[in-house]
Amino acid sequence: PSPRERSGPAGKPGAYPAATTSAVHPPGTPPYHRADPDAPLVPADDLGLTRGDGVFDTAAFVNGRPLALDEHLQRFAHSAALLGLPRPRLDVWRAAVLAAVAAHVPAPVLSAKLVLTRGREGMRRPIGWVRVAAARDHADEHRDGITVVTLDRGYRHDVATTSPWLLQGAKTLSYAINLAMLREARHRGADDAIMVSADGWVLEGPTASVVLREGDAIVTPSTDEGILAGTTQRRVFDIAAELGLAAHYRRVRPDELLAADGVWLVSSSRGAAPVRAVDGRAVAVDRPLTDALNARLLPGV
Ligand code: PLP
Known part of the structure; x- marks a missing residue:
């Protein structure tokens, strides 16, 4: 998901360019797309990869039901704020998480990992994705x-x-x-x-x-x-x-x-x-x- 409005780190308005999801996702379609988990997703100059510059959170789903999803989303937004990343659109992230979980083969415990990086060097446009996987049995x-x-x-x-x-x-x-x-x-x-x-x-x-x-x-x-x-x-x-x-x-x-x-x-x-x-x-x-x-x-x- 991309930030809807021009926003930026505290005290630096406009440090991130305006980014609309509508250009990529026409009206009536969800503001995210389903990616092939086996295909490359992140460019080699992504700052999350090259500098660890980004945030993540991991929410669990037990027998298909989310555990404290709101709290995970809020913490994700809090982590992003601490790094001066644009505030993630939590409604979009929530929808993407639910869609990814629904598309996954069911398992007793699924973990949904939300990742938001600062994006490609010099582009000032964050990159985010959700990945769902079966959690290990504890x-x-x-x-x-x-x-x-x-x-x-x-x-x-x-x-x-x-x-x-x-x-x-x-x-x-x-x-x-x-x-x-x-x-x-x-x-x-x-x-x-x-x-x-x-x-x-x-x-x-x-x-x-x-x-x-x-x-x-x-x-x-x-x-x-x-x-x-x-x-x-x-x-x-x-x-x-x-x-x-x-x-x-x-x-x-x-x-x-x-x-x-x-x-x-x-x-x-x-x-x-x-x-x-x-x-x-x-x-x-x-x-x-x-x-x-x-x-x-x-x-x-
Ligand atoms: N502390 C650290 C450093 C963690 O990485 C985690 C979870 O991954 C936790 C605490 C526990 O967080 P939660 O209970 O929200 O999964």
């Missing part, structure tokens, strides 16, 4: 739990405020660091990682939010610590309310992971993966709450 993780290592992210917890140009909290296409963290975790014999700020606060996983249970309360690191606002973590808070548990955001120390009554990595298509060890030390696995969370996060899976 039943083994839900059953057996996962092991994690803590890894220093190298930034203080307040970096989003002191250095907003580091784009912490935006879901940018520059995920090479997150993937390197996963490789490092596996190199150390663990399944996944939990990032810790340079000043010693628990942040998030490379592709998931961190949630703890402490007695009757569900706790998660504050989203002002340069971490992604997780849609699944929000849903866990709603489920906590249903289950009569309190829920709050606060700063969390790594040693609190070891003392917690349960620790999970949560994300849209993964649900809640219980953590059974942190840095080689066993942590409590709350089996009943894991099952209760996944029954609600991924109903019927």
